[in-house]
Amino acid sequence: MVNFFLLILIYSGIYALMAIGQNLITGYTGMLSLCQAGFFAIGSYVTAILATSLGWSLWATLPVAALLSAMFGVLIGLPTLRLKGDYLAIATLGFGEIVRNVLNNWDSLTGGPMGIQRIPMATIFSFTINPYKKWAFLALVILIVVISYYLFERLGRSRMGRALQAIRDDEIAAASMGINVTKYKVWAFAIGASVAGIAGSLQSVFSLSVTPNSYTFMVSIMVLCMVVLGGMGNFAAVILGAFIIQLISYFPQLTGLSSVIPPQFKQILFGLILVVMMIWRPQGIIGVRSYRVGQKKSKAKGAK
Amino acid sequence: MKKSLLTVLAIVMIAPAFVFAQGDKEEAYNVGFIGPMTGDYANYGILCNNSAVLAVEKFNEAGGINGTPVTLITEDSEGTIEKASSSIEKLSSTDNILALVGPIFTGSTFSVADRCQNEGIPLITPSATHADITKTGDMIFRTVVSDGLQGEVAGHYFYEVLGHRKLAVLYAKNDYSQGLYESMSATFESLGGEIVAAETCLVGDKDFKTQLTKIKAAQPDAIYIPNYTVEMAQILEQAAQLSVGAPFVSCDGFSNPEIYNLAGAYTDGVVYVGPAKVEASDAFNEFAEEYKSVYGIEPDSFAINAYDGANIILNAIKTAAADGKATRQEVRDAIAATKDYEGVGGIINFAENGDLVAYQGVYKVNGTTPEYLGAFQVVNGKLVKVD
Amino acid sequence: MKLLQTEKLTRAYGGVMAVNEVDFSAQEGLITGLIGPNGAGKTTLFNNMTGLDIPTEGKVFFDEKEITGFPSHKIARLGIARTFQNIRLFKEMSVIENVMIGRHFMTGESPHKKRLTNMFKSYFFMESEEALMLENAHKWLNFFDMDEFANEDAKNLPYGRQRELEIARALASNPKILFLDEPAAGMNPQETEHLMDTIRKIRDTGVTVVLIEHDMKLVMSICDNITVLNYGQKIAQGTPKEIKNNPLVIEAYLGKEE
Amino acid sequence: MGSLSEFFQHFVNGLTLGGVYALIALGYTMVYGILKFINFAHGDVLMVGAYIGLFVFDALRGSAPLGAWTFIAFFLAMLISMVLTAALGVVIERVAYKPLRKASRLAPLLSAIGVSFILSNSAAWAWGTQSRKLNYPFDNTPFEIGGVVITPHQVLVLVVSILMMVALKVFVDRSRMGKAMRATSLDQDTARLMGINVNVVISLTFAIGSALAAAGGMLIALDFKAYPTMGMMLGLKAFVAAVVGGIGNIGGAMLGGITLGLLETFGVAVFGIPQAMKDTISFAVLIIVLLVRPQGLLGKVVREKV
């Protein structure tokens, strides 16, 4: 019982990482990207492959996963960034599907549709972070989420965060203010992708096996929903969004009604929430919080 | 703003409250089921779940365990590892299940099996065929034959009995289908046969004309389609539309009678390797009729496996509970001790590693009725007809 | 000295010559007006000088270096700032953040050193730089007497204030030259009067100003030099007095006497 | 690749697959043309249309053998399905999209994803997840021309998609309401100034788009069967086709569909890309087209004014 709740928290954490990245890309920079699942998959497979075939530890694979995801972020980012709105959404959605397709067909590297099994568990010093004993793993996830949150929150407040928001609000004006729009967009994409890669690594050492069909574009859409539900441009809200979406998606199990409720009802409910939220509160549950700087800083902080 | 925050807080607070209010019931006999109930693969999960539900209902009608009914708890894996592993988490910790039927697909079975082994929950999968699954440990059983076994018999039968030398294959890029293709082709090629075309598809594809056109051009003796019901029906129909002349050979997926509804007369002449059958037993007929009357559709071979698997578990719980209380380990031991269980799909025995000990049946479809050609086994690299 | 000048600058859209072989120049330290009837090509000329558009032909020089075809962020870094006809603020950001963006490129170890470390650089390291940015931003808000709005969202400011904020943002980048595209549009006479003072003040700080404006009163009273465009071509250049009496200009504005 | 007949066989296969994409792409293009948003639920509306058609056809046909009556019954069923599905489309628009017309572009997109979820899962719940066969109302025995095998169904799909395209084009270009649609897509406020009731026009757009989807859904279900998730991938592909052709452009939807069908087929047939990778072909084509010619093959460039 408690364990199941912990599991939801762990998944909330893993998804929160993706949502944080998505928030940087969509909430801050205003680019509607739909390929977090692709970066998530890349991160998962990097860890899975390096850990099973080369025996690397999680800690060695994490940076590789983050870097490789970021690289793919740049790869997809550079050519597609001049696309706007819906077009960017479809192009990135296509990229996510291509990643899954490649993973499913590159049998020699990824095990094809069988995926990769028996991924070694993560360890800290000689202590194994056993995914069956939820507390330790949850602690690991929370640690990484907190670090990411801290870094991204700082990033959001830094000159870069400000530049990204400026690009979101008005690209042309931003360029006229000396901001290199392309550079920042690519960076946002790369950084947003890299946390998704890290989330993927964690997912690998948590479920201990990976298969391509876990990374469908539904994952990207779920992540986007988390950002929208929580409130775009607000990292804390996005983490809450991740938690709420996970609660909804495990609602039947949580309430012990999974045998009573037809399985489709959860998905229907999910759809309803999307529609109702968009009509009722499109800015998200918490909404956007723009930073106040200057003389009223402390006051603004206290009010929140 | 305040209102919405309150709403959120309410959701956050209430949901876990539900969880804890549930509590663990005393002396409940819970059995879990995991399979895809929604999403692209839902059909396979639902067919098997129906069987498990039916088995438990009949068991409870017959008195359950000393009057206490067994509860079946179904969880949806959505066909992904993530949901499958959270499902087992919930079944294990919340429902405290004694044993598990499922999962359906190889990928999620690996991850669920790891977890079951770790928790000491006995697991019987009705459909995950990957050879390595039972290597996970002593808690893992299956009522379906592994890819290796079926593919081996298929390879021998196609080469030796049917006399094919050039085979084309059209398989799905998924664990089950690719597993069968690999083991069949390994055997077939080792015997001297040649795979002249190996085309792929995805589960859910509907258009196979490109692959079939290529296969037709490769002029094979026969076309092997280790695939799923709907896809196979589609392949057969489109092959006819393209006037592909070569005969088709197939796998246990073909034992789903739904294929005759979907593909009709196109199934004529297909030879397939499936579970061996003891003379169409009364038990089987009774099950099939009941299944059809309750769910309106006919069970496929995986559903049959799931029914047998569920019953083996139920009997094991009964045995284990003879002393008043059943533990997972006792249930596991009782399952392992199952001997010559007369299931609806045939006689069931488990090998040391938990694999199903079974012969392979070969069938030939005449019109839309499968004709049983007998059971086969490969012994020391030779195909042997049993019985 | 000519701080900025164009040489036969031409911009064609399809077959239409929006700007046709225009030689424009702005003297350092002065206010140059760019006038002409609607559709004369004034904004197009602005866009071609500030990198938002690339000339089909001709050259642009700034500080005696050619800058033709530079992307706008590079041009901004050289010390060219501008405002827009249809105000382009960062609407969802606060007023002070808008001004801080103006200083963006002057901060960080940009453009080439230690980019990555910069991005995640701890708040504490950035504190001093942030403080400088803030100080500068407040300075410009005070210049426009709008420091009290520092924490408002830009979109909530009244119209006139938005125009001023846009100018403040441009000034925060410490430009050598400032392009104003119809700064008085939508202002009432008092506001316009005030704006004229402000523009003079800006010039007095040493910033060269180029402005497009329809309000003749404003143009005539504050500009040191005026260039007139009509149908994409330069038809006149000179002091306000010369322009007022130029028959070509009168014809462009009022139509031919019959 | 072997013989010439094999080449033409692939060509015919690709053409009909393209015809299927084009059928669906028409609906996407109509809605996008007017409201500038991706109606993610379009594929699911198509699925509902296919199911309704299937049920009505089965009921009408009873146990009648193939013949004139089955043919008539099929088109009757199609008509009924088109009407009902059109109503569904209108209801969806009113409930889920209309309140969001003034919202950010993200909002209707997500709302549409929500509707897609609701439709496909409701269908799975109500009608089961198994594939259902919609029987051919005519004899689908293939015929051969010069070694190339063609089925009557393939011909039907191509003919119907071309007919629909032409009918739609004529309607939009010539009719009063069609012109009102174009006016609405170009400038809603000004359209209202002309006395055009924009709400009616948008409802009509959804009605027509959904009716087309229903007809397309039935034709597709003949070959591909009907199942609750049929709208997903087909819908995505059709959307890619619409974008490749130039979204908002009716002829473009057709061209994009056919292009995509042929590319997928020949990518596999000629370049030996595994069929399981064919989605990669579509999406790669999409990305390339978006980069090289973002407005699509037949689309128009829109320049942002500064």
Add this chain to the structure above:
Amino acid sequence: MALLNIDNISVSYGSIKALKQVSMHVNEGDIVSLIGANGAGKSTLLKAIVGLEPLVEGSITFEDEIICCDTVSKSVPTEKIAKKGIALVPEGRRVFADMSVEENLDMGAFLIRDEEVIRKKKEEMYDFFPILGARRKQKTRSLSGGEQQMMAIARALMSSPRMILLDEPGLGLAPLIIQDIFDKIAYINKSENVTVFLVEQNARMALKASTEGYVMENGRIVLSGSSKDLLNNDSVQSAYLGA
């Protein structure tokens, strides 16, 4: 009797009040002009009249019937206002750029069902604006600014409106073309007895063309009277004519 009566209306964009308690009226058969600087709220007023901007207070009546008020349910939607005989030529012309001249005119006659009437009306327009007749099959996109403006006016006249609202018809046009357009407006007013409500930045031209005038500044009407008086009013001169 006033054809159009605007009673104490206000319009807001978020927190910004674009119109503040504006009252005015337009008599049947008149040409009334509204002048003021860019951003004074002139276009907002026109949009409010045709129902494109919701009122926060006040009401607008046309022929003694309320067409706009502060409750949406009691207000008449834009398309119905068009039906009552008010036609707006919007600022920046807003032509349907991808449609031909003829199709644009067809749209102007959307409310007329009789094909014959539409055909006649179009011929009338082609006679009145010969340049449009010459370009009837061309996409409107390819027309020059002046031609587009003529087309926008012709489109508005297609429905035989009782009253035509013109939002800066001279915007972006060469003076000679503006003069031509103003002449046409005067002609329409006389020959077709169409009431004209004209919004212009070019004060002198507008006042010369009109009988009555209103001056708007920051969302308020600050002056009104006969055009002649306004033209000679000192404060108007200094503020708007740059004299």
